[in-house]
Structures are given as structure tokens and as C-alpha cells.
Amino acid sequence: MRTLILSLFFLSTGIFCQAQKLRLSVAGLNHGHVGWVLSSMNRGDYEIVGISESNRELAEKYSKQYGFSMSLVYDDLNEMLEKSQPEAVAAFGDTFSHLAIVNAAAPKGIHVMVEKPLAVSKEHALEMKELANQYGIHILTNYETSWYPSNHEAKRLLESGEIGDVKKVIVRDGHRGPKKIGVGPEFLEWLTDPKLNGGGALMDFGCYGANLMTWLMNGERPISVTAITQQLQPENNPKVEDDATIIVNYPTAQVIIQASWNWPIGRKDMEIYGETGAIFADNRHQLRIRLAEGYDGFDERTFQLQELPAPYPDPFLLLKAVIRDEIQLPPFDLYSLENNMIVMDILQAAKESAETGKTVYFK
Structure with missing residues (x-):
């Protein structure tokens, strides 16, 4: 029933075509699933406004493969968030970095989606939850x-x-x-x-x-x-x-x-x-x-x-x-x-x- 309601809602409003694109940034490129967000960036529902990755060689490889400009790439996460002004950040680095990403994004009111699992430990997860509650952001965890x-x-x-x-x-x-x-x-x-x-x-x-x-x-x-x-x-x-x-x-x-x-x-x-x-x-x-x-x-x-039905099968639409x-x-x-x-x-x-x-x- 829930999925039927969602499907009818999106069909009736035409929201995917009419809504302003989501301003999305990417934190890290060393996760094997990062190609998912990079390969879908031209479909119209979101735009990548910034990427943080200290490995320049890795960033250049993906830049050539997926056609994004290296001007989007920053060595420093905080600088990237400050200059690109995203609504949300998708974490595609190691799991240990999830806490640092939330630490940087939450005070700016930037929502976060991480690849599973949420964190490396319960201690990290508790800090992330406290930041989410304090600054009123969403933290989603994506599983296939x-x-x-x-x-x-x-x-x-x-x-x-x-x-x-x-x-x-x-x-x-x-x-x-x-x-x-x-x-x-x-x-x-x-x-x-x-x-x-x-x-x-x-x-x-x-x-x-x-x-x-x-x-x-x-x-x-x-x-x-x-x-x-x-x-x-x-x-x-x-x-x-x-x-x-x-x-x-x-x-x-x-x-x-x-x-x-x-x-x-x-x-x-x-x-x-x-x-x-x-x-x-x-x-x-x-x-x-x-x-x-x-x-x-x-x-x-x-x-x-x-x-x-949409948006559930697609983490970025969701x-x-x-x-x-x-x-x-x-x-x-x-x-x-x-x-x-x-x-x-x-x-x-x-x-x-x-x-x-x-x-x-x-x-």
C-alpha cells in the first residue's frame, strides 16, 4: 500500500520533472560503488556541485571516465562544503570517515547519506546521531x-x-x-x-x-x-x-x-x-x-x-x-x-x- 501511494503521488505531481535539482556533493572517491552516483549525474534529478578527494590521480581517473570537470574536486572536505554549498553529501569513502563527514556537514545544515554500514563502531554512531539531532539533519544509510x-x-x-x-x-x-x-x-x-x-x-x-x-x-x-x-x-x-x-x-x-x-x-x-x-x-x-x-x-x-515504484529503488531520488x-x-x-x-x-x-x-x- 505504501509503495502504491508513493507511486501515485509522484505520477500525479510530476515531481521528478518539475522540481529543482538536488545540489549534491560527494565525499570521497575510494569506495567501489562511487560509479553509481557519478554515472547517474546527468539524468536531471540532482547535480554534483563538489567532490572532496585528496587522491588527485584517482579523481582524474574518474573525471576522464565520467566526464566531470576537475574544477569540482577539492582536496579538503570542509573547503568543498563551504564553496559548493550542497544540500546533501553522499559519502563514498571509507567507513571510518563517516563521522568526520557528519561533523563537517551537520553544523552547515547539510544532510548526509552514507554507504552501509552507518559507522565503524557504536561510539561513532552515537556521535553522528547527536549531531543529526542537534542540527536537524537527515542521515540515511544506503543498502542495496x-x-x-x-x-x-x-x-x-x-x-x-x-x-x-x-x-x-x-x-x-x-x-x-x-x-x-x-x-x-x-x-x-x-x-x-x-x-x-x-x-x-x-x-x-x-x-x-x-x-x-x-x-x-x-x-x-x-x-x-x-x-x-x-x-x-x-x-x-x-x-x-x-x-x-x-x-x-x-x-x-x-x-x-x-x-x-x-x-x-x-x-x-x-x-x-x-x-x-x-x-x-x-x-x-x-x-x-x-x-x-x-x-x-x-x-x-x-x-x-x-x-x-519511485523513489524507493533509487537512493538519490529517495x-x-x-x-x-x-x-x-x-x-x-x-x-x-x-x-x-x-x-x-x-x-x-x-x-x-x-x-x-x-x-x-x-x-
């Missing part, structure tokens, strides 16, 4: 799975009661590892650095499951977290773990998060088990639902889903709509700060559990 139609249909089916109350959720995310899939050297350098990334696979892919479960549970806080990590590719990831299993317990449910740089194939999938059936979000577009019949029988239906007060995110939305603060609670507890070998209980 936030706009998967399969995940949204899974939540709708769960809330319809078709499989009963949720009892167990299994979320699997990851790939063969950053080095094996050939990420750029500037991305690999910080992605495998425990300070700049906050960890390895646990942070890189564990955040997806924590984000989705917080959304499915409507913001309910867990009781405890138990985690085990391994380093199965020491030759490729010498400083960080590359495999993590995180068990998050709730009063009436449990999520098992399997985050790994050791899958033979890339994957982002989720299984939801209720009292009378199960939902399988196999990938972005395919979803299956199984309803139990007898002891081990079931009736299965498969759905091939269409993309969500950022613009939120800033311009054209939509208000529902409580504990996948992009929301309140959701991602709980994500940081879970990730922080998972790191502590893996280090100590003990279950971490929430107060």
Missing part, C-alpha cells in the same frame, strides 16, 4: 537490499499472517572476497583494514542481516548476540576476519546472519520461517512461499517481482524526496537512522562476542 522488491514482498506476506508469526530468519550475504572479485586497489586497501572498515566480513556483510531483521521486527531490540568469526583466506585478508556467523536472539524469534567473503558465488538472500510456512527471498526479484502440509509436505508458489519533505520514512525504515543505530548495537555486540567467545546480552 533496501530496494529489493523480494524483501518488501516478504515483509508484506509476513505481516499478512500467511505463515504465522516469525520464528526464525536466516540472512546470507557476501561473495568470494574483495581481492578475489577484483575490487579496485583503493577500495581493497581500506576494506581489509580493521580501523577504516571497522572489521572485515562481519561489518561489510553482517550489517545487511541486522538491518533487515530490525525492519522485520519493527525496531524491537534483541536480547542477546552470539558470534563466531574465522579467517579462511589469511593470504588475502591478513588483518581482518573474512567469515562471520551471528546469532541474534529476540523474545519470540531468532535471526542467523551468515556474512562471508568465502561464498563461491555472490549472494544476498533471506529465509523467513513462521509457524505454518516459510518465505524465501532468493534474490532481488524472485520470491517463493511454502505453506506446510502434514509433516514434511508443502505447497509452494513462486513470484517474479517488478521493481518498486534522499531528495526525504530532504524536500516529499515523503517521510516510516519508523525503522531500512534507510533510517533509528534502524541503523540498532544495527550498530548488533554489530558491536557481535565483535565483542567473537573476541571474547561469550554471548553478549543487551540491557
Whole structure:
């Protein structure tokens, strides 16, 4: 229903064609997903007014590839924000820099969108939240799975009661590892650095499951977290773990998060088990639902889903709509700060559990 309302709203107002472009700046170019914002800058809904990047060679490479002027590039983040006067900044650097970006942007009333996860630690996340509250800015966290139609249909089916109350959720995310899939050297350098990334696979892919479960549970806080990590590719990831299993317990449910740089194939999938059936979000577009019949029988239906209506499938359109007060995110939305603060609670507890070998209980 929410997506239908949004679709009708944008169609009726023609807002994408008529509204003034969002003045967007980019902080950092060493994130492997930065091509997303650079490749979409000519479509008309936003304009890049400034870029901060101290690596001049990297900036020049992207300038040639995407056709932006090097006059947009500043070595210093604060100078870029001061001179370009953006409405929002999209963070495409290492995760450790997220706090510094919010520190620079918030006092100027500039909104921030970061690539997942929100921060490297709960300490950083709390400082970011305080700045957002103090200066009245939005901080959104972008995950690829936030706009998967399969995940949204899974939540709708769960809330319809078709499989009963949720009892167990299994979320699997990851790939063969950053080095094996050939990420750029500037991305690999910080992605495998425990300070700049906050960890390895646990942070890189564990955040997806924590984000989705917080959304499915409507913001309910867990009781405890138990985690085990391994380093199965020491030759490729010498400083960080590359495999993590995180068990998050709730009063009436449990999520098992399997985050790994050791899958033979890339994957982002989720299984939801209720009292009378199960939902399988196999990938972005395919979803299956199984309803139990007898002891081990079931009736299965498969759905091939269409993309969500605008603006949700596009983080930059969504950022613009939120800033311009054209939509208000529902409580504990996948992009929301309140959701991602709980994500940081879970990730922080998972790191502590893996280090100590003990279950971490929430107060």
C-alpha cells in the first residue's frame, strides 16, 4: 500500500520533472560503488556541485571516465562544503570517515547519506546521531537490499499472517572476497583494514542481516548476540576476519546472519520461517512461499517481482524526496537512522562476542 501511494503521488505531481535539482556533493572517491552516483549525474534529478578527494590521480581517473570537470574536486572536505554549498553529501569513502563527514556537514545544515554500514563502531554512531539531532539533519544509510522488491514482498506476506508469526530468519550475504572479485586497489586497501572498515566480513556483510531483521521486527531490540568469526583466506585478508556467523536472539524469534567473503558465488538472500510456512527471498526479484502440509509436505508458489515504484529503488531520488519533505520514512525504515543505530548495537555486540567467545546480552 505504501509503495502504491508513493507511486501515485509522484505520477500525479510530476515531481521528478518539475522540481529543482538536488545540489549534491560527494565525499570521497575510494569506495567501489562511487560509479553509481557519478554515472547517474546527468539524468536531471540532482547535480554534483563538489567532490572532496585528496587522491588527485584517482579523481582524474574518474573525471576522464565520467566526464566531470576537475574544477569540482577539492582536496579538503570542509573547503568543498563551504564553496559548493550542497544540500546533501553522499559519502563514498571509507567507513571510518563517516563521522568526520557528519561533523563537517551537520553544523552547515547539510544532510548526509552514507554507504552501509552507518559507522565503524557504536561510539561513532552515537556521535553522528547527536549531531543529526542537534542540527536537524537527515542521515540515511544506503543498502542495496533496501530496494529489493523480494524483501518488501516478504515483509508484506509476513505481516499478512500467511505463515504465522516469525520464528526464525536466516540472512546470507557476501561473495568470494574483495581481492578475489577484483575490487579496485583503493577500495581493497581500506576494506581489509580493521580501523577504516571497522572489521572485515562481519561489518561489510553482517550489517545487511541486522538491518533487515530490525525492519522485520519493527525496531524491537534483541536480547542477546552470539558470534563466531574465522579467517579462511589469511593470504588475502591478513588483518581482518573474512567469515562471520551471528546469532541474534529476540523474545519470540531468532535471526542467523551468515556474512562471508568465502561464498563461491555472490549472494544476498533471506529465509523467513513462521509457524505454518516459510518465505524465501532468493534474490532481488524472485520470491517463493511454502505453506506446510502434514509433516514434511508443502505447497509452494513462486513470484517474479517488478521493481518498486519511485523513489524507493533509487537512493538519490529517495534522499531528495526525504530532504524536500516529499515523503517521510516510516519508523525503522531500512534507510533510517533509528534502524541503523540498532544495527550498530548488533554489530558491536557481535565483535565483542567473537573476541571474547561469550554471548553478549543487551540491557
